[in-house]
Amino acid sequence: MTLVDPTGGTGYAFGAVLSSTHMTTLANQQPDAVDGVGGGSYAGNISWSGDHDISGSMALNCPVTFNSSGRVGWRLNTLVNADADMIADYDEYRFTVAPTVNRTYTLRHTGTVPTTGNRIRAIMTITSVTADAIFEREDTTELARIVGSGNGGSVEFTYHSGGSGWYCSGASGDGNVTIHT
Secondary structure, three states: OOOOOOOOOOOOOOOOOOOHHHHHHHHHHHHHHHHHOOOOOOOOOOOOOOOOOOOOOOOOOOOOOOOOOOOOOOEEEEOOOOOOOEEOOOOOEOOOOOOOOOEEHHHHHOOOOOOOEEEEEEEEOOOOOOEEEEEEEEOOOOOEEEOOOOOOEEEEEEEEEEOEEEEEEEEEEOOEEEOOO
């Protein structure tokens, strides 16, 4: 929402007293302008403290910086010793137990539909893994594999709506991670 000038464009003279009607108008519009209610925008610096929930999407065309206590909260989930789906509701999946037989983890693009740029990470910090963790798209195309003969690893997937959907965009782990392109 854009702020509406209560003076009709004439502005205020330095030191002029604001009428109570003008003060009320500005006070009512300011929160809407800052939080973008009604699909609006705000140019300038915004500083928040405490928790804030934003529904929908927010496009930032500037660097985002955090002070010493600022951070991004990742949406976490777990992977267990069973075949499972990985959905865009979560940013990071951590293995709580190692697979005992080869397991397939399917990156879904149905249900919660990801948007271009969504990322999902899978992290296995468990050592002495004996079976493979296989990551694939819904069409069963294998994207990556954490091989069971190693000490865990991690893979990251990025979604691109104009291509085949999910692809493996990064991996690490003592040579025991296989990426398929």
